[in-house]
Amino acid sequence: MLVLGPIGFTAPWLLVGLIALPVLWWLLRAVPPAPVRRAFPGVALLIGLKDDEAETDRTPWWLLLLRILAVAALIVGFSGPVLNPDPGLPGEGPLVVLVDDGWAAAPDWRARIEAAQARLEAAQGEGRRAALILASAPPEPGDLPLRAAGDIAGTLAALTPRPWPVTHAALRDWAASLDQEVETIWLSDGLASPARGALADLLQNSGRLTVLEPGMPRLGLLPAEIDGGLVRVTALRSHGVAGQSLTIQGIGPDPAGVERVLADATLDFADADHRATLELSLPPELRNRIARFEIAGQNSAGALTLADDSLKRRKVALVAGSAGREGLELLSPLHYLREALAPSAELVEGALGDLLKASPDAVILADVAVLAEPDREALAEWVAGGGLLVRFAGPRLAAADTGRGGDDALMPVRLRAGGRSVGGAMSWGEPRSLAPFPETSPFYGLDIPGDVDVTSQVLAEPGPDLAARTIAALADGTPLVTRKALGDGQVVLFHVSANAEWSSLPLSGLFVQMLERLAVSSRAGRPDREALAGTTWIAAQLVDGFGHLDAAGARPGVDGARLTDAPGPDLPPGLYRSEARVLAVNVLGAEAVLEPADWPASVTPEWQGTRAETDLSGWLLLAALAALGIDLIASLALSGRLARGVGGAAALVLAAMLPVETRAQEADPAIIAAAGNVTLAYVRTGDAALDEISEAGLQGLSDQLFRRTSIEPSPPVGVDLETDELAVFPLLYWPVSAGQPAPTPGAYARLNAYLRAGGMIVFDTRDGDVARFGSTATPEGTRLRTLAQPLDVPPLEPVPEDHVLTRTFYLLTDFPGRFAGQPVWVEASPPDAERAEGMPFRNLNDGVTPVVIGGNDWARAWAVDGNGIAMYPVGRGLAGERQREMAYRFGVNLVMHVLTGNYKSDQVHVPALLERLGQ
Numbered sequence: 001m002l003v004l005g006p007i008g009f010t011a012p013w014l015l016v017g018l019i020a021l022p023v024l025w026w027l028l029r030a031v032p033p034a035p036v037r038r039a040f041p042g043v044a045l046l047i048g049l050k051d052d053e054a055e056t057d058r059t060p061w062w063l064l065l066l067r068i069l070a071v072a073a074l075i076v077g078f079s080g081p082v083l084n085p086d087p088g089l090p091g092e093g094p095l096v097v098l099v100d101d102g103w104a105a106a107p108d109w110r111a112r113i114e115a116a117q118a119r120l121e122a123a124q125g126e127g128r129r130a131a132l133i134l135a136s137a138p139p140e141p142g143d144l145p146l147r148a149a150g151d152i153a154g155t156l157a158a159l160t161p162r163p164w165p166v167t168h169a170a171l172r173d174w175a176a177s178l179d180q181e182v183e184t185i186w187l188s189d190g191l192a193s194p195a196r197g198a199l200a201d202l203l204q205n206s207g208r209l210t211v212l213e214p215g216m217p218r219l220g221l222l223p224a225e226i227d228g229g230l231v232r233v234t235a236l237r238s239h240g241v242a243g244q245s246l247t248i249q250g251i252g253p254d255p256a257g258v259e260r261v262l263a264d265a266t267l268d269f270a271d272a273d274h275r276a277t278l279e280l281s282l283p284p285e286l287r288n289r290i291a292r293f294e295i296a297g298q299n300s301a302g303a304l305t306l307a308d309d310s311l312k313r314r315k316v317a318l319v320a321g322s323a324g325r326e327g328l329e330l331l332s333p334l335h336y337l338r339e340a341l342a343p344s345a346e347l348v349e350g351a352l353g354d355l356l357k358a359s360p361d362a363v364i365l366a367d368v369a370v371l372a373e374p375d376r377e378a379l380a381e382w383v384a385g386g387g388l389l390v391r392f393a394g395p396r397l398a399a400a401d402t403g404r405g406g407d408d409a410l411m412p413v414r415l416r417a418g419g420r421s422v423g424g425a426m427s428w429g430e431p432r433s434l435a436p437f438p439e440t441s442p443f444y445g446l447d448i449p450g451d452v453d454v455t456s457q458v459l460a461e462p463g464p465d466l467a468a469r470t471i472a473a474l475a476d477g478t479p480l481v482t483r484k485a486l487g488d489g490q491v492v493l494f495h496v497s498a499n500a501e502w503s504s505l506p507l508s509g510l511f512v513q514m515l516e517r518l519a520v521s522s523r524a525g526r527p528d529r530e531a532l533a534g535t536t537w538i539a540a541q542l543v544d545g546f547g548h549l550d551a552a553g554a555r556p557g558v559d560g561a562r563l564t565d566a567p568g569p570d571l572p573p574g575l576y577r578s579e580a581r582v583l584a585v586n587v588l589g590a591e592a593v594l595e596p597a598d599w600p601a602s603v604t605p606e607w608q609g610t611r612a613e614t615d616l617s618g619w620l621l622l623a624a625l626a627a628l629g630i631d632l633i634a635s636l637a638l639s640g641r642l643a644r645g646v647g648g649a650a651a652l653v654l655a656a657m658l659p660v661e662t663r664a665q666e667a668d669p670a671i672i673a674a675a676g677n678v679t680l681a682y683v684r685t686g687d688a689a690l691d692e693i694s695e696a697g698l699q700g701l702s703d704q705l706f707r708r709t710s711i712e713p714s715p716p717v718g719v720d721l722e723t724d725e726l727a728v729f730p731l732l733y734w735p736v737s738a739g740q741p742a743p744t745p746g747a748y749a750r751l752n753a754y755l756r757a758g759g760m761i762v763f764d765t766r767d768g769d770v771a772r773f774g775s776t777a778t779p780e781g782t783r784l785r786t787l788a789q790p791l792d793v794p795p796l797e798p799v800p801e802d803h804v805l806t807r808t809f810y811l812l813t814d815f816p817g818r819f820a821g822q823p824v825w826v827e828a829s830p831p832d833a834e835r836a837e838g839m840p841f842r843n844l845n846d847g848v849t850p851v852v853i854g855g856n857d858w859a860r861a862w863a864v865d866g867n868g869i870a871m872y873p874v875g876r877g878l879a880g881e882r883q884r885e886m887a888y889r890f891g892v893n894l895v896m897h898v899l900t901g902n903y904k905s906d907q908v909h910v911p912a913l914l915e916r917l918g919q
Contacts, residue, residue, distance in 0.1 A: 007081055007616070014079035021068055063634055070627035077620030093207065094146055094182045095123045095130040100189035101159065102135065102166035103587050104218045104238075106300035106545045112187045113156050115212055119185050120153035131182075133174075134159075135166035136569070141177035161545030163301035163587060164567040168195040175202035182206050188213040188605065191238055192595035200603050213597065213605035217241060220302035220588045221248075224293055224311055231280040231311070233267070233293050238594040240272035247296040248278055252289040252307075256795035256828060259785065262290055274594065288312045292549070299546045306543070306575055306584035309519070310527075314362065316345045316520060317355035321367040321396045333366035333394060333498050336506035340515055356382050362520045363387065366498040367394025369402050371410075380409050384487025388580065390520060391491070392498035393419075393458040404461075412469050412484035412491050414461035421456045431455045432474040441471040442517045442579045443481075445534020445560070449508050454480065456502040457495040472514075481514075490580075492518060519580035527583070532560030535578050542574035543587070549574070551782040678705075678899070679714040681729040682859075683721060685740050691718055694735055696871055697859025701891040703868060708892060709809070711899070721747040726754040730898045735859060736765045736787065738779030748790040755792060755850040760898045763788065768819030768855035781855070793851055797828040805849075808896040810889040817856030817887050818874050824854040848898050861887035 009015065097116050099105075105112060116132075123130050130149035139145060172195040184203045190213050203209045217239035225232045233248055250263035263286065267278040282290070290311070294304035320333040334349070341347055348358055352375045355363065363379070368391070371379065383389050389410065391397075398419040403411035431453035437443040460466055460479045471492075472481035483492045496503040505511050513531070537560055539552035552574060560578065563585055567573045573585045599605060680702055682694035698716035705711045719726065721743045726732070732754075743751070755761065765780040799805055799815065803826065806812050815824045827849035860872040861884055874884040 007083055009079045009081055011078065011080045014075060017075040018072060021072060024071060025064060025068055063631065066627055066631050066634070070624045070631065073620045073624035073627065077617045077624060081616040081620065083614040083616055093128065094144070094180070095119070095128050095149065096133060096144075096182045096184045096203075097130060097152070098133045098135070098171070098184055098186045098203075099159070100135045100166050100187060101161050101545075102189055102191075103161060103163050103301040103545055104165070104189035104191050104220075105187070106161040106547070107218075107298055107303075108214055108216075109161055109546075112212075113159065116185070116187060117153045117156055120149045120156075123149040124153065132156075133171070135168065135171060136162045136164075138170040138174050141174050142179075143174070144178065144180070144182070161300070162569075163543050163545045163547075163573050164569070165191065165587070166193070168193045168199045171195070172199045172202065175199055175206065178202075178206045180206075183208045184210070186211045188597055190214050190218055190597050192597055196597055197600055200600050204600075204602060209603065211599065211603055211605040212607055214607050217244075217596075218302070218594055219246065219295055219298050219300075220592070220594055221293060221295060221305040221586075222588055222592060223305050223584070223586050223590055224307060225590075226311060226313075227279075231282055231287060233278045233280065233305070235267050235269075235276050235278070235295065236588070236592065236594040237269060237274055238596045240274050243271050244269040246276075248293055249296050250280070250282070250290040250293050252291040254289070254795065256797065258793050258796065259291075259789050262286055264296070288314075294547065301543045301545055301547050301573060302587040304543070304547045305586050305588070306549075306573075308575065308582045308584035310583075314345045314520070315358065315360045316341055316347055317352075317358070317360040317363045318347055318349045319352050319355065319363065319365050319368055321365070321369060321394060333392070335499060336511065337364060337366065337498050340506075340512045341520065344516075345520070353378060361388065362518075363389050364498075364520070365389070365391045367392060367396045369396040369400035376410065380486070383410070383489035383491060386488040388489060388519065389486075389491045390515075390518065391493045393493070393495050393502070394497040394499075398458050409486060410491055412482040412493050413466055413479070414463065416459040416461055419456060419458045432476055432478070434480065435473045435475045435477070437472060439534075442535075443472055443514055445532075446510060446513050446517070449510060452504050452508050452510060454496055454503040454505070456497075460495070517579070517581070529561050529564040532563055532583075535560035537563060537576040537578045537583060539572070540575045540577045540582070542572050548786075550786060551779065553779075675728040677714045678711055678895075679729060680716045680731055680733065680895070681719045681726075682716060682733040682735070684718045685735060685737055687737055687740070690735055690737055693863055694718070694733055694859050696863035696865065698733060698862070700862040700864035700868075700870075701888070701895070703864065704862075704888045705892060705895060709896065711895065721751065726750060726759065727757060730759065731895065732759065732761045733859065734761055734763050736763060736780045736784045738783050740783060740787065742787055745790070752790075752792045758848060759850070760848060761791075761851050762858075762894065763851060763853045764817070764858055765853075765855040766857040766860075768817070768822040768857060784853070788851075788853075791851075795828040796825040796851070796853065798823040799826050800829060803829075805890075805893055805897055808893040808900070810893055812886070812889060812893060814886065815854065815856065815890040816883050817854075817858035817861040817890075818872065819856045820875075820883055820886075822855055824852060824856070826852055852894065856887075858887060858891065862891055 097120060099112065099116065120130055128149055129146040130152050131144055131146050132152045132155070133139060166189070182203075184207065186200075186203070186209065188211055200209065200211070217237040219238075220236045222234040222236065231250075235246060235248070237244070246267045246269070248265055248267050249261045251259060252262050254260050254262070263280060263282060265278055265280060267276050269276045290307050292304050292306045318334050318337060338347060348355055348360060352363075352371070356378050363382070379389065391411070397415075401417075402408065403413070403415035404417060405414075407414065433450070433453050434448045436448065437446060454474060457474075457478070457480070460470075460482060465484075466479065466482075469482045469484050470479040471483050473479050479495060481492065481494050483490055485491075496505060498506060500506050536557040538557050539555045541549050542552045543549055558571065558576060562571060563576060563583055565571060566589065567585055567587055571585060573587050576583050576585060597605075680698040682691070682698055684691050685694075695716055695718060702713040702716060705713055717729070719729065719732065751761070763784060765778070765784050767778040767780045770778055801813070805815070805826065814820060861874050863871040865871050870884065874880045874887070875882075
C-alpha cells in the first residue's frame, strides 16, 4: 500500500496513468483540427437561414478541463484510495499484542478487539508468529508464548475485560527477561500505572513499540455515601477536558420485584475538573430499594457502585413491656436502644399489631413477657417470613411463665423460673464478665471492654440444643445471648435487660456493635478493617468487566478484613453476605483517583479506533460518472441537439419505470404457515435437549386444543430471537436454563415491540420443585432476572382468584405443570378495578397480560411423543394424571386468553346494559 498523508492506495501502480493527462489534453484540443477560414462571397445567400445543428471550431477550455477531471477521477478511483489507512505492520520477527484488559478497557472493548484482529491478520499474511499477552495474566519471566498469528486472532472474540484495575509490575519483570527482538502493539486502557513507563522503555529496547490508547477520558463512580440525609454520588474522570454532563441512574427492584431505574439525575463536570459530586434527596423507602448507581451508557465495572447496608436505613420497631417512669428516662426499657439505633435506623413505636403492618426490618421487644394471641400469631408469621425478632429480658419476663414448661416459638430456648443475681447488695457473688465470642458467633472478632459486666439475668434451661443456640456467654459459661431460626427468620434473646439495671452492656460501645452484627441497624459509613476482622463473608453476586451483576455461585468464604483491600482476582467486586448483613466491594474505593497514563517522551499514543478506514473508490467513480454526464449535456447544448437529447433521456426514464416481472423474496415456509393459522412457538435456547422438550410440550398442548376447542393449530415452531419474525405467533414459550445466553440489544428491541403489539411470553424457570420463580436460590431463577431485565415488563402480581385466566375456558384455582403449588405471576390489576354489583369478579383490564412467569415446568407436563403418549411422569398414579389434566386445562386457558383477551370480563357491564335497555 502506498500512503500519502491521510490517504493510502491499494493499487498505486494505476496512478501512473495520471502522467498521460497532459497528452490527453493536447489530443482533445488538436483532434479534430480547427477549420481553415476562407472568404466566400456566396455565403451572403445563406443569411437568414437557420441551422438546427452547429459544430464548434474548437472545444471550450472548461469542457476540456471537465473531461480531464473525469478521467483523473476514474484513474484514482480504480487505484483503491483509502482515507485513514492502516499501513499494516512492516517488519519481520515476532509480534507481541499486549492488551490492558482491566475494567477501564470495557467501554471500547469491541474496538480494541477489532484493532488487535486487524494487526494479527496482517501479521498472518506476512508469515509472522505472534504472542497475545494480557495484563491480567502476565507470563512467567523468560516465557514468550508464540503461535501462528491467525490462531491468536481467532481467540480474541472470547476475551472479556476483568472487573478490576490492571498493574504492570509483573509485565515489567517479564519484559526485562526478553532475549530476542520483538515488535509490540500495546492496547492501553489509558489509566496511570506505576510500572507503565518502565515497561514501555523495556519494550522499546526490544523492538518497535506502537501504543493504541483511547482519547476519551475513563469514567468511574466512587461508593455512594449518606451525608445529612442526602445520598452523595461522586464521579471521576481521568482527563480534565471540557465540561461534561453524565446521567447517574439509581437502579433497583420496584414493588413488583422488577428491576427498574428508580432515580436519575444529571451530574456536571466543570472545565478541567477530574471530580464531580451529585447529591440526591431520596425517600427512605426508595433509597432502600436502590441496589446500585451507574453512569448511563458506560458499560464498565468502574462506572457503577453497588449499594449495601451502609446506604440503607433499616426500619426497626420498638415495643416495651412497660412505659418508663416519669422523670427517670435512663431507666426506660427503650432509652439505650433509641440512643444506639437512632443514628443509623428509622425507629417506629406503637402497638405491635400496627407496627407489623408497617413492614419493619426488625422488631425489638424490651421486657415484653406476654403477648395477646392475635399479636403472637401475627408476629410468629412475620418472623417465619424472614423477619428478625430481638427480645430483651427484664423483671416482667423473669416473673412470667413465658418460655417455661415447653418450647415457645418466640423464644430461642426454654427459661428457668425466676433468674439469678450475681452481684449487688443481696448477692454473695461478684458481677460476671463476658467470655470471648466463639468463631460460630456473629459477634466473633469484637473486642470486649473490661468494664462490661452482668449482675442479673434470666437463665436458660439445659438442653441438647442450648450450646448450638448460644452466640454469647458469660465467663462462667452461662448463656448471655441465644438464637434460633424460625422459618426464614430468626429469634434472638438477650438474657439481660435493655437498660443498665441488670448489666453495663447498654452503656458500652459493644452494645451498638452487637446490634449491628445482628443486622438490626446499619453502620453510618463503611466498616473499617478492625470492625470486619474475624468475620467470614460469602460472595452473593459478582460484577463482570462490563458492569453486569450476576450470581456468584459456589465460592469459598472471604475473611472480613480482606474486604477492605482493593479488588482483584482473589477478591472480585460484588456483594458479600455475612449472616443478614450485606457489604459491597466496588471497583473504586472511597480514596480512588483516576489519572491519565504517563508515557515516556519517545512514545506517542494513537487510537486507530477513532479513525476508521474509509474507502474512497466509490465516491471518485461516482464523481467521474457525474462529470461525464455533465459533459454529455454540454456537448449536446453546444451542437444544438440538447432538445432531442432530453427527449431520448425521458424515453429511457419512462422505459425504466414500466412494470417488469419481479419475484418476491422467498420467505421461511414455517413463518408463512404460522401467519395463516394459530401456531404456538418456543424460544430456542441453544440446548438441544431442552428445545426438544419445548417442542414436544407445545405439540401436546396443540393436540389438546384441537380436541377440546374450535382451534386447529399448526405444528409448533422454534424461533430464533435474533432473526425470526415474532409478530405471527400469539404466544412464545421461553424455558429458562442457567447457562442460556442473553439476546442481543436488537433482539430485545424486537421482543419489546412484540409485547407492545399484544404478544405474550410465558417464562418457565422449571424449578418449582425447589424454589419459587425468580428466587436466587436456583440458577434458573437468577438467570430469569438477568434475561427479563431489558424487557418492558409491567408490574406483576400472583394470579388473583378472579383473574380471567381462572375462567377463560375452564374454571381453575391452580396452574400446575409437572410441579404444582407454586405461584404464577401475571400483569398486576389496575388499582381502580372494582367488582360490579351481582358479579363474582372485578372489571379487570381489557388487555392480555404480556408475560406469564412461573416455575411449574409446563412443557414436560404437556409433552407427547410421536404416538401421542405422555413422555414424562407427573406425580404418582391417578393423582398425577389428574395433575396432568389440570396442566392441559391451564394451557387451554392460556391460549384462549391470548387469542380472545379478557372477553369474559365484559360480563361486568351486563347490569349497566340491561338498565339502559329498560329491563
